[in-house]
Amino acid sequence: MRPFRDIPFRRKVTLVTMLASGVALALVSLAFVAYDWVSIRRARVRDLTTLAEIIGANSAAALVFDDSDAAAEILAALRAEPIVVSACIYDRGGRPFARYMRTPEAAAPPAYDPAPVDARFSGRSLQMQRSIRLENEAVGAIALHADLRDLQTRIVRYAGIVALAAVLSASVALALSTGLQRFVSDPILGLARIAKKVTQEKDYSVRGIKHGDDEVGTLIDGFNDMLVEIQKRDTALRLAHDELEKRVQQRTEALRREVLERRRAEEEVLRLNESLERRVVERTEQLAAANRDLESFSYSVSHDLRVPLRAVNGLVRVLAEEHAQGLDPEGRRLFGLVRESASGMGQLIDDLLAFSRLGRREIHGQDIDMHALATAAARELLQLEPHRRVHLDIAPLPRAFGDPALVRQVFVNLISNALKFSRRHPDAAVRIGSEARDGATVYFVRDNGVGFDMKYAPKLFNVFQRLHTVREFPGTGVGLAIVRRIVECHGGRAWAEARPGEGATFFFTLSTPGTA
Amino acid sequence: MFGAAVITRAQPPPTEYEIKAAFLYNFAKFVDWPAAAFSDSLAPFVIGIVGTDPFGPQIDHALAGKTVHGRRLAVRRYAQAALSGGCQLLFFGEADSTALRRGLQSVAGSTVLTVGEADAFLDLGGAIRFVLESNKVRFEIDVSAAETARLKISSKLLRLARTLRGVEP
Numbered sequence: 001m002r003p004f005r006d007i008p009f010r011r012k013v014t015l016v017t018m019l020a021s022g023v024a025l026a027l028v029s030l031a032f033v034a035y036d037w038v039s040i041r042r043a044r045v046r047d048l049t050t051l052a053e054i055i056g057a058n059s060a061a062a063l064v065f066d067d068s069d070a071a072a073e074i075l076a077a078l079r080a081e082p083i084v085v086s087a088c089i090y091d092r093g094g095r096p097f098a099r100y101m102r103t104p105e106a107a108a109p110p111a112y113d114p115a116p117v118d119a120r121f122s123g124r125s126l127q128m129q130r131s132i133r134l135e136n137e138a139v140g141a142i143a144l145h146a147d148l149r150d151l152q153t154r155i156v157r158y159a160g161i162v163a164l165a166a167v168l169s170a171s172v173a174l175a176l177s178t179g180l181q182r183f184v185s186d187p188i189l190g191l192a193r194i195a196k197k198v199t200q201e202k203d204y205s206v207r208g209i210k211h212g213d214d215e216v217g218t219l220i221d222g223f224n225d226m227l228v229e230i231q232k233r234d235t236a237l238r239l240a241h242d243e244l245e246k247r248v249q250q251r252t253e254a255l256r257r258e259v260l261e262r263r264r265a266e267e268e269v270l271r272l273n274e275s276l277e278r279r280v281v282e283r284t285e286q287l288a289a290a291n292r293d294l295e296s297f298s299y300s301v302s303h304d305l306r307v308p309l310r311a312v313n314g315l316v317r318v319l320a321e322e323h324a325q326g327l328d329p330e331g332r333r334l335f336g337l338v339r340e341s342a343s344g345m346g347q348l349i350d351d352l353l354a355f356s357r358l359g360r361r362e363i364h365g366q367d368i369d370m371h372a373l374a375t376a377a378a379r380e381l382l383q384l385e386p387h388r389r390v391h392l393d394i395a396p397l398p399r400a401f402g403d404p405a406l407v408r409q410v411f412v413n414l415i416s417n418a419l420k421f422s423r424r425h426p427d428a429a430v431r432i433g434s435e436a437r438d439g440a441t442v443y444f445v446r447d448n449g450v451g452f453d454m455k456y457a458p459k460l461f462n463v464f465q466r467l468h469t470v471r472e473f474p475g476t477g478v479g480l481a482i483v484r485r486i487v488e489c490h491g492g493r494a495w496a497e498a499r500p501g502e503g504a505t506f507f508f509t510l511s512t513p514g515t516a
Numbered sequence: 517m518f519g520a521a522v523i524t525r526a527q528p529p530p531t532e533y534e535i536k537a538a539f540l541y542n543f544a545k546f547v548d549w550p551a552a553a554f555s556d557s558l559a560p561f562v563i564g565i566v567g568t569d570p571f572g573p574q575i576d577h578a579l580a581g582k583t584v585h586g587r588r589l590a591v592r593r594y595a596q597a598a599l600s601g602g603c604q605l606l607f608f609g610e611a612d613s614t615a616l617r618r619g620l621q622s623v624a625g626s627t628v629l630t631v632g633e634a635d636a637f638l639d640l641g642g643a644i645r646f647v648l649e650s651n652k653v654r655f656e657i658d659v660s661a662a663e664t665a666r667l668k669i670s671s672k673l674l675r676l677a678r679t680l681r682g683v684e685p
Contacts, residue, residue: 061672064542066535066652070676135545135584 009192010185017177018170025169029162037155041126041148044083045119048128048146051081056132056142059089063097063132063140071098078102083146085125088112089132090141097140110143124148187211191220204231299356302349309349313342351478355463358485363403370397370443373404374432377411381419388428390419395433398441400510406486407510413479414445414506420473421449421504440509448503460496483508535653536646537575540631543644544584544605546673550666553604553627554587561587562602564628566594566619567609598622608632608642616640627666638681643667647678654678 004012055074062070071089075098078084087100088109099109107125116129129143191208198204204227208220316339324332375394382390400407415430422428431446452460452467459465461484464477480494483506487494491511498504530538540563554561561584565571575591582589594600597608597619606628608616616634620641623630630642637645643661647654660682662669674680 058672061542061546061670061676064545065539065655065673065676067654067676134542 009188010181013181013185014174014177017181018174021173021177022170025166025173029159029166032162033155033159036158040151040154041121044126044146044148044151045128048084048119048126048144049130051078051084052128052130052142052144055087055089056130056140059098059142060132060134060139063089063091064134068098072100074098075100083150084144085147086145088143090143092138092140094141107145109145112141112143116141121148124152183211184216187216187220191216191223195223198227204234295356298352302352302356305349306346306353309342309346313339313346316342348476348478351476351482355478355482355485358406358482358489363406363489365401365403368400368402368404368407370400370407370434373408374411374415377408378415378430378432381412381415385419388419388423390422391427391429393429393431393433395431397432397434397443400441402490402510403486406489410483410486410508411445413483414508417479417506418445418447418449418504420475421451422447423449423473425449440511442507442509444505444507446503446505451498451500451502451504453500454498457496457498461494480506532648532653533571534574534578537571537578539646539653539655540575540605540607541579541582541584541589543629543631543673544589546670547629547662548668548670549585549604549627549629553666555602559587559602560590561585561604562590562592564592564594564600564603564606565609566597566600566606567611567615569593570609596622600628601626603628605629605631608634608637610634613640616642624664629662629665629667643669649678656681658682 004015007015055078059071059074062068062074075087075089078087078100079102084100085102085106086109088096089098090112091097094112094114096112101109110127110129113129116131119126119128124147126146126148127144128146129141131138132140132142187210194206194208197206207224207227210217210220316335320335320339324335327335371394374397378392378394382388382392415432418430419428422430425448429448432444433446434441434443436442456467460467461480463481465480466475466477484494487508487510492509494506494508496504496506544561544563563579565575579589579591592600592603594603597606600606600623604627606623608619608630610633611619613634613636616632616637617640620630624641629644631644631646632642633646634640638656638658638661641661643658643665645656647656655677656679657669657674657677658681659669659674663682
């Protein structure tokens with residue numbers, strides 16, 4: 001069975017009405033029957049009392065004159081009262097005086113009770129005893145035994161009639177409530193239908209029809225107001241949704257355009273990059289070609305210059321050996337200057353040739369004992385200046401990988417520089433060593449010579465860059481350039497640290513970290 | 517009944533005249549006297565005995581303190597009926613017919629209920645006569661005699677009478 005809260009409203013109204021009216025009817029019927037039961041019992045007691053009084057009054061004379069036959073005769077009048085089953089008149093002493101039995105097998109009359117109650121109901125019978133008085137003097141008593149079965153029959157019949165009436169009333173009530181409950185349920189059912197329609201079809205334009213100004217009317221008003229509000233919000237929401245969609249579309253379009261633009265830009269960049277690279281390659285090639293041209297030009301110039309210079313040198317020597325006596329002292333001095341210049345020029349050409357040869361040469365890399373190499377180079381250079389006293393200090397050097405002939409040239413150039421620029425120092429010292437810097441081995445050659453100003457450091461390693469005049473310190477200005485070229489061919493670099501008057505240190509590495 | 521037996525043993529059955537004395541008192545209750553029968557409202561109800569007194573002092577004892585129709589009961593004895601003025605019920609004791617007739621005639625016309633025992637008591641003009649019926653005291657009534665005395669006898673009493681006289685058909 002469905003719980004009450006789930007049954008349809010229409011039936012609920014009917015049910016509630018019927019329940020209420022049914023209970024009311026049942027209570028009323030019960031009250032009717034109960035009232036009737038009480039009142040007919042009371043009436044029965046009253047009737048019986050009256051009967052007892054009458055018979056008592058009539059039999060008083062018989063009692064006082066001790067005439068039990070007359071008393072029995074009076075009692076016999078009870079035959080007219082079908083409810084009295086039996087009766088007995090007692091004398092003043094409580095002795096039975098006269099007796100009445102409706103039928104021989106009828107229930108015996110109540111026994112004499114010295115302290116009688118008014119009436120005593122027992123089961124289906126009513127018993128009663130009244131005293132018989134004559135001028136305020138008790139002369140005896142009368143006891144009656146009455147049957148109540150007729151009352152029961154009557155009450156049952158009455159209850160039946162009441163029940164029938166109740167059922168009839170209930171039927172009428174059912175018919176009425178079925179008919180009338182429409183006035184209550186129709187507006188609510190209509191509202192429910194509209195609510196369902198609103199939910200299912202999302203149609204917020206429908207409105208509940210108001211039937212009256214009761215609470216249901218208020219409910220319908222509230223519902224309609226709510227619908228108006230919902231409709232308003234729905235419209236607003238839809239508008240907002242459309243607006244949002246439009247904006248999303250616009251934004252998407254803008255983004256798409258932006259992406260396209262960016263892609264185009266990227267392509268442009270790529271294209272530019274490519275052209276740039278191409279141009280770099282081209283330019284590099286051009287530069288390399290120019291370099292090669294330049295080198296071959298300088299090589300050929302140098303080489304071609306050597307031939308006439310050698311002739312000049314040869315001729316100057318012949319002149320000096322064979323015709324010196326013919327010249328005055330001034331002529332001899334000038335002649336000497338010519339010889340010096342020619343010899344210097346030859347040296348310069350040799351150096352330039354050596355430098356330019358480096359650009360063509362391939363590197364034959366192998367393991368190098370740097371210490372032995374440096375030591376040999378230093379000894380060789382010192383032998384050229386046997387009259388000099390130089391303090392030479394060569395620390396143990398780690399081995400390296402490279403072209404031994406070229407690396408030897410590096411040491412030769414650096415050591416000869418060191419010896420040259422420390423010449424004026426009375427206690428010249430040259431130190432060769434190494435240190436680890438950023439994972440790479442840095443070799444250095446240090447002197448305590450004249451040094452230089454660090455602002456010239458960037459120019460030091462260029463060809464023909466000289467910080468001193470030839471008269472101060474002879475040289476062609478090519479040595480450090482050669483050093484740099486060799487070191488760079490090995491993947492390393494060269495640099496210098498110095499202070500004027502406090503000596504200089506030249507560093508070089510042979511390979512950048514990680515490439516060796 | 518055991519209780520009744522005990523009572524019976526304690527109180528011997530009443531004698532004939534004890535019963536008759538009670539009957540006299542009870543007759544008074546079932547008869548209406550006109551107001552003129554009494555000298556005033558405080559006058560007692562007088563039961564008179566004339567002639568031979570068969571009751572003896574027991575009647576005075578039995579009826580002492582009783583009331584009838586709201587009046588104190590008094591028992592008086594008279595030598596002659598003619599002397600019984602102010603008496604409402606008069607019992608005639610044993611006497612010869614002549615004496616009875618004279619006595620009854622002397623009270624005729626006054627509001628006195630006459631009660632007697634003689635066989636011809638009613639013939640002589642008396643109202644109530646005691647009879648014995650299978651050893652029970654019963655009585656006969658002459659209604660016309662009572663009516664002559666302006667007395668009204670209750671039908672309840674009349675229905676107990678063994679014989680009724682003077683009733684109009």
